[in-house]
Amino acid sequence: MTEALTNGHSANGITSNRSVVWVAPSNVDIQHRDVKELGEEDVLVEVISTGICGSDAHVWESNPAKAPPVLGHESAGKISKVGSKVTSRTVGQRVAIEPGFACMKCEFCIRGNPNICANLAYCGHTENGTLTQYFVCPAHMTVPIPESVSWLEAGCIQPLAIAVQLGRRANMRAHQTVAVFGCGPLGLLVMAVARAYGTKKIITFDIEKSRVDFAVKYNADIGVVCPFNTDKVEPLAFATDFMNKIIAEHGLGSGVDLTIEATGAEACVQMAVVLTKSGGTFIQAGLGKSLTSVPLFLFTAKELNMKANDAFKAQAARKDIKIVIMNQE
Ligand SMILES: [Zn+2]
Ligand SMILES: [Zn+2]
Incomplete structure (x- = not known):
């Protein structure tokens, strides 16, 4: 040095x-x-x-x-x-x-x-x-x-810019119910953008309870901790059962208008597709493994608008929400 x-x-x-x-x-x-x-x-x-x-x-x-x-x-x-x-x-x-x-x-x-x-x-x-x-x-x-x-x-401006771009591509509207999978930095910023667009309701999902709690304190109306499929139930049946339960519990009718999947995790992608209502919009923002099993027939049957946004990798460290390094102070 x-x-x-x-x-x-x-x-x-x-x-x-x-x-x-x-x-x-x-x-x-x-x-x-x-x-x-x-x-x-x-x-x-x-x-x-x-x-x-x-x-x-x-x-x-x-x-x-x-x-x-x-x-x-x-x-x-x-x-x-x-x-x-x-x-x-x-x-x-x-x-x-x-x-x-x-x-x-x-x-x-x-x-x-x-x-x-x-x-x-x-x-x-x-x-x-x-x-x-x-x-x-x-x-x-x-x-x-x-x-x-x-x-x-x-x-945090650069990731916020990504979230704003995502909001634009999603064509966010005030009457919408929005689901965000992943309560990491991008997910939280997407919620902030959805709030700024005046969307009606924000429901968010994560596997970490502390992150879900933070998201609810910060912006989301409903926070859900996703379960693991420990009994090895057929994945789509598992996703459907859990989402039906969430839809009933929170009065989400036929599902949400707009879903932003920001984890890239296969199980979340499957739940996210199931949760999106017919004619709704599904945006994949999280980067997962290179091949992920998705229920493609549901995209067709529900006539979903599928978009992908600027790729985002979920953060491995889950304790801190966002780390900002300060120089020259
Ligand atoms: Zn970044
Ligand atoms: Zn160029």
């Missing part, structure tokens, strides 16, 4: 840039990384808060051949330098960093969907991430944030 520090060159006058680097599964290290040279359209951000995401730990396990990357993609900070051609940002401005750098050239970008860019470079995944002291990026990849948003909250 000391050696790396003395060797670090002084781009932008910064000789020490401590960064959280992935070295092996479940093993990270703090190392100096040179700060990128500031281009004329770039800004230098002094990173202040970074949310830790379930996806952080997983992505690089699949590609150990690459140089150890800097982690992090949910950061906010203060602009400390602007490139010579930057007019839209100022030094001292508080910003969140958009971590997905779209090419703006492929058919998806041209169509106006840079979030599914074919050449997307993503911080902490395919690009060095933002869990670092200083980060250089194009000015337009920073989003100004008001003083009323705390730094701790600012560390």
Whole structure:
């Protein structure tokens, strides 16, 4: 570390840039990384808060051949330098960093969907991430944030943006009953968005009682702890029996209008499909194993609108709801 520090060159006058680097599964290290040279359209951000995401730990396990990357993609900070051609940002401005750098050239970008860019470079995944002291990026990849948003909250803006995108794709409406499977950070943010859309009722599911309790305290109207199929009942019969019980208990009529499945767990996906009413919308947001058994005939029979949203990996650590790392304080 000391050696790396003395060797670090002084781009932008910064000789020490401590960064959280992935070295092996479940093993990270703090190392100096040179700060990128500031281009004329770039800004230098002094990173202040970074949310830790379930996806952080997983992505690089699949590609150990690459140089150890800097982690992090949910950061906010203060602009400390602007490139010579930057007019839209100022030094001292508080910003969140958009971590997905779209090419703006492929058919998806041209169509106006840079979030599914074919050449997307993503911080902490395919690009060095933002869990670092200083980060250089194009000015337009920073989003100004008001003083009323705390730094701790600012560390949650990126997953909130995913939840807002999900709400839009779901076409949330005030009359709807919404089910959210998974009370992790994404699930909670989706509930907050559903609340902001004025949806009628929010019912949420998780296997962890403490998480369900938190969700109910936070936003959900109804919280349900999902049981395990310990008696090895036929899975669809198990899901149907349990959901029928929940529907009767909470007066959900013929099911819910909109379901957001944010766990990726097979049993939850099955319950979620069963719970969604005919003509309703089902959104798969949780990433599970690559092949998951779903009752496909129900999608057809119920004429469900099936959508998939920006992929999300459930967080393994279940004790804390969301971890935000604070820098430079
Ligand atoms: Zn994330
Ligand atoms: Zn693109």
